Amino acid sequence: MIIRSRIVVPMEGEPIEDGAVVVEGNRIASVARFDDVGRHHSGHLVDLGEHILLPGLINAHCHLDYTMLRGKIAPHGSFTEWIRAINAEKARLTEQDYIDAISVGFAEARRFGTTTIANLTAFPHLAATVTEPVRTWWFGELIDVRNPNPGLADKAVALLKPVKKHWGLAPHAPFTASKQLYARCNEIVRGEGFLLTTHLAESADEMQMFRDRTGSLFDFLRSIGRPMNDCGSGTPLSFLLQTEAIGQRWIIAHLNELDRHDFILLGDAPKFHVVHCPRSHTFFGHATFALDRLQALGFNICLGTDSLASNSDLSLFAEMRELLRNESGLSPREVLAMATLNGALALGQRGLLGTIQPGAFADLVALPNVPSDADVFEKIVAFEETVPWMMLNGDIVTAG
Ligand SMILES: [Zn+2]
Secondary structure, three states: OEEEEEEEOOOOOOOEEEEEEEEEOOEEEEEEEHHHHHHHOOOOEEEOOOEEEEEOEEEEEEOHHHHHHOOOOOOOOOHHHHHHHHHHHHOOOOHHHHHHHHHHHHHHHHHOOEEEEEEEEOOHHHHHHOOOOOEEEEEEEEOOOOOOOOHHHHHHHHHHOOOOOOEEEEEOOOOOOOHHHHHHHHHHHHHOOOEEEEEEOOOHHHHHHHHHOOOHHHHHHHHOOOOOOOOOOOOHHHHHHHOOOOOOOEEEEEOOOOOHHHHHHHHHOOOOEEEEOHHHHHHHOOOOOOHHHHHHOOOEEEEOOOOOOOOOOOOHHHHHHHHHHHOOOOOHHHHHHHOOHHHHHHOOOOOOOOOOOOOOEOOEEEEEOOOOOOOHHHHHHOOOOOOOEEEEOOEEEOOO
């Protein structure tokens, strides 16, 4: 199949005017100007006309479990209060509510041109009941806040591995997952080729808890029976690095709260991947994300939506716009790379996802090429509708 479009944006390399992509099976065989492709390839022609064709977007951090919590929790600046509020909301939901939430979330993400999702689920036993309509990494989210229970990792593997092609483990955060649980996740990963993710240094409350043994998160977790003897000796980052809980294979969500010494540690730390969630970040009013410094230290930064308990929808286009509002030095091209190439790198899929190049999976989206003076990357980032055309794994599908 040959797909022709007014502009093809391969991400690796420059945009191609009157471009074409040759798809063979579920992979891309070639990408070039339409005239050049026509000389070497024949096949069914899909002419998209005045469209911009780009790789499907990659959401590197979300929790589809909580899709139904959209608009339920108001932003009030306290991370600990938000945890209390989400726990109260969760107590009202049934297993069927969560299954529905995951399905509705997938459909919404797909409408917004997302073709790959890293989805953390607190209910790995429900994963088997959902057939994902986009490429999905299922991360079993693990919490053993009161007593260390490293066996949770093995249980999640037993639930996810037989039913999902791509899966991983997500000890929730250093304030809810024990170091024994992190250690068990690392142990398992040595024998299996899967991915690991966690939340780290997200909020000022978390920083206060670990560094100062005080604050609302410290008080709340102590009140529910968490042993607090790991608090009072350093920052959340230094705690996880000291215990060798995180390494190069990890995808670290947030990393908002870092002090001067943390940046020194990061210089020598394994170069894990970092997911930034711009609108969730704004919802909580977290400290400014140190994008430039983290990039300068060699960390790969990708984008996620987080859950709808702290965001209004699952559009990565909106995440890109929010990031551009907050980071005046960034270009639309750079933020699009974060939602494509960088997400692929984090998932161990460099050259296979988030790019239009020979050998990559044929996950593509097309957007209308609206006439204006804006460059193609500005037009992409400005897109607010349902994606009108989409290809997933070589099949043309409806996005809506
Ligand atoms: Zn999260």
